[in-house]
Amino acid sequence: MRVEIKTFKIFLRYSIFLLILFLKLFLRFYSLLFGVMKRSLSTQVFLKLRISEDVFKVISELGFRRCELWAMPNHLDYKEKSVIKNLKAWSEKYSVSCETAHLPLWAQDKSGNTFKVSLGSKELSRKSKDEFLFCIENLYSIGVGTFILHVGENLDTFYENFYDVYKNTDCNFAIENDPMGFPLASDVVQIVDFLRKELRDGKSRIGACLDIGHANIWEKPPENVIYKLSDRIIATHISDNDGLADTHLIPKKGNIEWSKVIHGFFEIKYSGNFTYEIAPFSENIDEIKSNIFELINLSDEFGLSL
DSSP, X not given: OHHHHXXXXXXXXXXXXXXXXXXXXXXXXXXXXXXXXXXEEEGGGGTTSOOOHHHHHHHHXXXXXXXXXXXXXXXXXXXXXXXXXXXXXXXXXTTOEEEEEEOOSEEEOTTSOEEEOOTTOSTTHHHHHHHHHHHHHHHHXXXXXXXXXXXXXXXXXXXXXXXXXXXXOOSEEEEEOOTTSXXXXXXXXXXXXXXXXXSTTXXXXXXXXXXXXXXXXXXXSHHHHHHHHGGGEEEEEBOBOOSSSXXXXXXXXXXXXXXXXXXXXXXXXXXXXXXXXXXXXXXXXXXXXXXXXXXXXXXXXXXXXX
């Protein structure tokens, strides 16, 4: 009798183990095939390197089929035709589509002088608009459909300059909640709603980019911001921090409660890109790959599709 009970306990233990293993595998394959949000990686983590074929190779090896281009001149020279041509070739070779891009925060003039790019600056209006239009034209030609941008110093100046950029483009724009505290999510709601109302096709072309890390600094808890922006969200920047500094850590390296964040996205039925925007920390591409390798398991855990 004791032998039978012991055998039964062993059988039960292994049955439970196999059931849990089966459920984990099932959930993984289900999320890969039917997950609502799509895993994406910003090339910001490679910012200390010139964008290259190796970057696309690593992105592909980490299981990403989408990326966000970090359009900063020291990383991605969007004015150079050969770079644009290569981006298209690498994207096709490694099956990594460039669906979104962060518009430049700084650029260089013909003399090689660095200047801030901001539609909210009166002094830099002409140069900033030209820079944005150049960047959008070239990256839109290789499939980038949505461009993320910051408002800048003055909202009225931003509106005036943004109108000029908008009417000369066909892409989508996502207004980001800023790491410096303006605009906050509540401000982004008003900005997006105003632009959608005022501009032709604004409802389909203008939305919000929710940076979870920025929200964790200024609008704790960040999951509440998801409900505040709701269906305005058309892009995301995903990273962690300690709630004090915008350190762009890998999720679960800071103090954000990710189960609540993921639940929030599912609650509002967000089905766009879940874009990891991790801070650049190395010039060695192999070191970068090994340090962000855990994003594979995190993406499975979060229920993200390929």
